[in-house]
Amino acid sequence: MNEAQAQAGSDYGSQFRGQVSNETLITVKGLKMHFPITEGVLVPRKVADVKAVDGVDFFIRKGETLGLVGESGCGKTTTGRCILRLEDPTAGEILYDGKDICQLNNKELIDVRKKIQVIFQDPYSSLNPRMKIGDIIGEPLKVHGIIPDEAKRRERIGYLLGRCGLHPDFADRYPHEMSGGQRQRVGIARALAMEPEFIICDEAVSALDVSIQAQVINLLEELRDEFKLTYLFISHDLSVVRHICHRVAVMYLGHMVELADCDELFDHPMHPYSQALLNAVPIPDPDLEKTRAHTIIKGEIPSPINPPPGCVFHPRCPLAVDSCKKNIPDFREVRPGHWVACTEV
Amino acid sequence: MGALLEIDNLQTHFFTSGGTVKAVDGVSYDVNAGETVAVVGESGSGKSVTALSILRLIPKPPGEIVGGEIRFQGKNLAFCSEDEIREIRGRDISMIFQEPMTSLNPVLSIGMQLTEPMIAHMGMSEAEARERAVKLLEMVGINEPRRRVDQYPHHLSGGMRQRVMIAMSLACEPKLIIADEPTTALDVTIQAQILELMKNLTRDLGVAMIIITHNLGVVARYADRVNVMYAGRIVETGVASDIYHRPRHPYTLALLKSVPRMDRPRQAKLDPVDGQPPDLTRLDGGCSFRPRCKFAIDKCAESFPPLEEMGGQHYSACFRSKESLAEIEL
Numbered sequence: 070m071n072e073a074q075a076q077a078g079s080d081y082g083s084q085f086r087g088q089v090s091n092e093t094l095i096t097v098k099g100l101k102m103h104f105p106i107t108e109g110v111l112v113p114r115k116v117a118d119v120k121a122v123d124g125v126d127f128f129i130r131k132g133e134t135l136g137l138v139g140e141s142g143c144g145k146t147t148t149g150r151c152i153l154r155l156e157d158p159t160a161g162e163i164l165y166d167g168k169d170i171c172q173l174n175n176k177e178l179i180d181v182r183k184k185i186q187v188i189f190q191d192p193y194s195s196l197n198p199r200m201k202i203g204d205i206i207g208e209p210l211k212v213h214g215i216i217p218d219e220a221k222r223r224e225r226i227g228y229l230l231g232r233c234g235l236h237p238d239f240a241d242r243y244p245h246e247m248s249g250g251q252r253q254r255v256g257i258a259r260a261l262a263m264e265p266e267f268i269i270c271d272e273a274v275s276a277l278d279v280s281i282q283a284q285v286i287n288l289l290e291e292l293r294d295e296f297k298l299t300y301l302f303i304s305h306d307l308s309v310v311r312h313i314c315h316r317v318a319v320m321y322l323g324h325m326v327e328l329a330d331c332d333e334l335f336d337h338p339m340h341p342y343s344q345a346l347l348n349a350v351p352i353p354d355p356d357l358e359k360t361r362a363h364t365i366i367k368g369e370i371p372s373p374i375n376p377p378p379g380c381v382f383h384p385r386c387p388l389a390v391d392s393c394k395k396n397i398p399d400f401r402e403v404r405p406g407h408w409v410a411c412t413e414v
Numbered sequence: 415m416g417a418l419l420e421i422d423n424l425q426t427h428f429f430t431s432g433g434t435v436k437a438v439d440g441v442s443y444d445v446n447a448g449e450t451v452a453v454v455g456e457s458g459s460g461k462s463v464t465a466l467s468i469l470r471l472i473p474k475p476p477g478e479i480v481g482g483e484i485r486f487q488g489k490n491l492a493f494c495s496e497d498e499i500r501e502i503r504g505r506d507i508s509m510i511f512q513e514p515m516t517s518l519n520p521v522l523s524i525g526m527q528l529t530e531p532m533i534a535h536m537g538m539s540e541a542e543a544r545e546r547a548v549k550l551l552e553m554v555g556i557n558e559p560r561r562r563v564d565q566y567p568h569h570l571s572g573g574m575r576q577r578v579m580i581a582m583s584l585a586c587e588p589k590l591i592i593a594d595e596p597t598t599a600l601d602v603t604i605q606a607q608i609l610e611l612m613k614n615l616t617r618d619l620g621v622a623m624i625i626i627t628h629n630l631g632v633v634a635r636y637a638d639r640v641n642v643m644y645a646g647r648i649v650e651t652g653v654a655s656d657i658y659h660r661p662r663h664p665y666t667l668a669l670l671k672s673v674p675r676m677d678r679p680r681q682a683k684l685d686p687v688d689g690q691p692p693d694l695t696r697l698d699g700g701c702s703f704r705p706r707c708k709f710a711i712d713k714c715a716e717s718f719p720p721l722e723e724m725g726g727q728h729y730s731a732c733f734r735s736k737e738s739l740a741e742i743e744l
Binding site: 309 | 456457571573574601602603604605606607609610628629630631632633634635637654655658659668669670672673674675676677680681683684685686687688690691
């Protein structure tokens with residue numbers, strides 16, 4: 070790929086990813102989620118913490134898709150669950166439209182949850198096998214009293230199914246009668262039912278076969294443009310993230326190590342972990358693969374119970390110096406909009 | 415000299431209450447000594463069933479090898495006796511499974527699981543086998559191997575377990591390793607480590623490998639030759655660069671075009687394969703990719719197109735490979 074092509078490519082890309090407003094929808098400040106580990110059966114006492122998320126800051130603009138990438142155990146899913154308040158964070162603020170989600174009482178929370186929806190990874194376990202598809206999609210409409218009338222609700226369910234590429238007759242079927250790709254479309258239809266503003270896609274396409282994955286990615290993009298949705302796109306698949314996201318955040322062991330515009334991050338990754346992660350992605354081109362340099366990072370991800378002191382990446386880092394073992398690096402803005410948590414870049 | 419393994423017109427069917435599932439329906443490919451061959455396909459394409467058929471690991475009932483031959487060093491594995499196949503399993507041909515979490519026995523120590531095949535197949539004493547187990551663990555990059563042999567699978571991470579699986583597969587100096595989605599359950603940085611390890615070990619020890627995967631990227635880096643499967647058949651086969659740069663089958667082409675690529679400018683839209691994979695109990699006589707194919711013509715409904723030579727070792731099972739697809743380069 071030559072320079073001119075690369076330039077054309079990035080312009081092309083940003084044109085096609087919908088309108089992003091300057092308004093911020095969600096701000097996350099100093100988010101920490103520690104899970105206690107207890108010992109003792111009758112009188113449990115806390116012996117340690119699993120530091121799943123340990124101080125994360127970011128914001129998402131209206132209409133934007135923010136990618137959250139990292140390997141298993143880096144805290145990307147826990148971050149998403151905190152925003153949904155499926156977990157009660159240990160510390161930090163999550164401001165949604167200026168209101169701190171962590172401080173809301175149950176009644177206020179119900180209102181916010183109408184606006185925030187989630188699409189889960191596994192289409193086999195995230196749909197209740199005893200419920201008909203129509204009831205799965207219609208349940209939130211019924212519970213929140215949005216469309217109390219049965220006939221009108223069916224009409225809306227039919228519309229949602231159709232919009233997600235399924236025949237309205239699917240409303241009377243059960244999940245086991247459908248393939249993985251069709252089930253994931255049901256999961257999307259369910260998320261759309263409440264007309265949300267913000268959807269968390271937690272590995273939403275990871276379990277699908279490649280030919281089906283592309284169909285679902287296209288659907289998610291169409292819906293984003295049509296309904297002016299904002300996504301938090303959690304994934305470990307970097308090529309998919311590059312395709313769909315405006316900005317991308319890289320997490321490692323509960324910390325955010327890099328955050329930048331999508332093209333900036335993929336073209337000029339600065340943190341050694343982001344570089345290693347990008348380098349590890351195999352490219353479907355045998356000739357390119359033979360000539361490409363492979364720097365493979367050693368070791369495995371340490372335990373979040375007892376993370377390394379200083380920079381959490383230092384035991385595996387090729388650039389590590391002595392000070393990395395002691396000092397936690399600041400998450401600093403090295404270029405406009407490009408944040409890195411590393412002192413050596 | 416013939417190939418190490420020759421699969422000839424293999425048919426493995428499953429007889430279920432819903433009808434006969436033709437999971438593998440006339441698959442032929444061969445593997446030469448020391449070569450890495452990839453089998454690529456989506457779920458239900460029959461890639462794993464073919465591999466399990468080689469080692470006769472298909473549960474019967476409902477599954478059965480109903481036709482074809484699997485010749486390994488001249489012997490037909492498809493219809494040899496149970497005793498004969500036991501001799502080959504784990505010794506001449508070993509297997510690495512996808513799930514490192516579930517394919518090791520949780521109540522046996524790593525050492526026990528590693529030494530068992532060596533004691534059974536190679537007539538080693540326990541002490542000799544243990545010594546070799548330590549060496550194998552060191553070879554696959556596990557630190558403190560002497561301590562690790564006495565540990566249990568739950569002490570190890572996913573990547574380490576997969577390293578143990580690789581050590582087990584190498585224990586009896588096999589001639590062929592079948593790796594079924596060996597890195598699918600692992601994180602990318604660990605995946606890179608494991609693939610690099612497998613490549614180096616098979617090259618240094620001269621072991622042939624069949625690598626089964628749905629990930630086109632993994633295959634590009636490691637395979638000499640690639641077989642693409644769809645609905646129980648091989649639809650295209652050839653050396654890796656032909657498959658990736660000059661695909662001649664519409665399915666291969668669609669598969670390559672449907673994945674977002676890190677090395678290309680970003681597209682506005684992905685180009686997915688429309689529709690769903692076929693129901694394997696309801697295949698008609700025609701090409702099974704026909705309902706999803708952009709190039710389909712009337713002739714495609716009449717019979718299944720045979721694998722036709724495209725030049726070199728490149729074969730494609732499509733009536734239109736030579737005309738409408740001939741100019742497409744990726």
